[in-house]
Amino acid sequence: MYYFAYGSNMSSRRLRQRLGAARAVAVARLPRHRLCWHKQGRDGSGKCDAAPTGDPGHAVLGVLYDVAAVQRALLDRVEGVGAGYEAIEVGLLLDTGSTVAAFTYRATLIDADTLPFHWYKTHVLRGAREHGLPEEYIARLEAVPSRDDPDRERQRRELLIYQPGALG
Numbered sequence: 001m002y003y004f005a006y007g008s009n010m011s012s013r014r015l016r017q018r019l020g021a022a023r024a025v026a027v028a029r030l031p032r033h034r035l036c037w038h039k040q041g042r043d044g045s046g047k048c049d050a051a052p053t054g055d056p057g058h059a060v061l062g063v064l065y066d067v068a069a070v071q072r073a074l075l076d077r078v079e080g081v082g083a084g085y086e087a088i089e090v091g092l093l094l095d096t097g098s099t100v101a102a103f104t105y106r107a108t109l110i111d112a113d114t115l116p117f118h119w120y121k122t123h124v125l126r127g128a129r130e131h132g133l134p135e136e137y138i139a140r141l142e143a144v145p146s147r148d149d150p151d152r153e154r155q156r157r158e159l160l161i162y163q164p165g166a167l168g
Contacts, residue, residue: 006062007048007062009065010126014126028094030062032059038112040110040111048116064092064102117146122159
């Protein structure tokens with residue numbers, strides 16, 4: 001089944017850490033949506049959300065992954081379905097001009113004043129660069145303000161996956 005990742009799960013290392021395996025298929029575009037960082041995370045920080053706008057000039061870029069159906073329940077749990085996100089079906093545009101259906105997550109617990117932790121923003125940026133998202137899109141991601149995580153051990157654990165030899 002197809003999963004559209006537009007936040008921290010764009011990073012293949014992050015998604016593999018969570019699911020064990022996932023195959024990136026393509027970069028995809030979710031039209032008429034805007035990337036926001038206002039989803040209130042369980043840790044008190046901001047997480048990404050693909051917020052619908054209806055504006056044809058808006059689009060969220062991300063990565064289309066092929067995941068096994070048995071992994072869906074695990075991903076729902078990790079993402080917090082019923083506790084901050086809901087799973088939704090979306091129609092995506094690929095660079096080839098074709099469309100594809102996928103599932104993704106939309107925030108249900110929103111706080112417009114919250115900021116992401118630096119480590120979370122690192123996951124998003126790593127994934128965007130890994131999959132070759134356009135430089136202007138990456139520049140917008142880089143411009144998002146973020147903050148230190150007061151839990152230094154959590155920050156260390158989150159970024160360990162990018163150390164040489166981590167996760168293969």
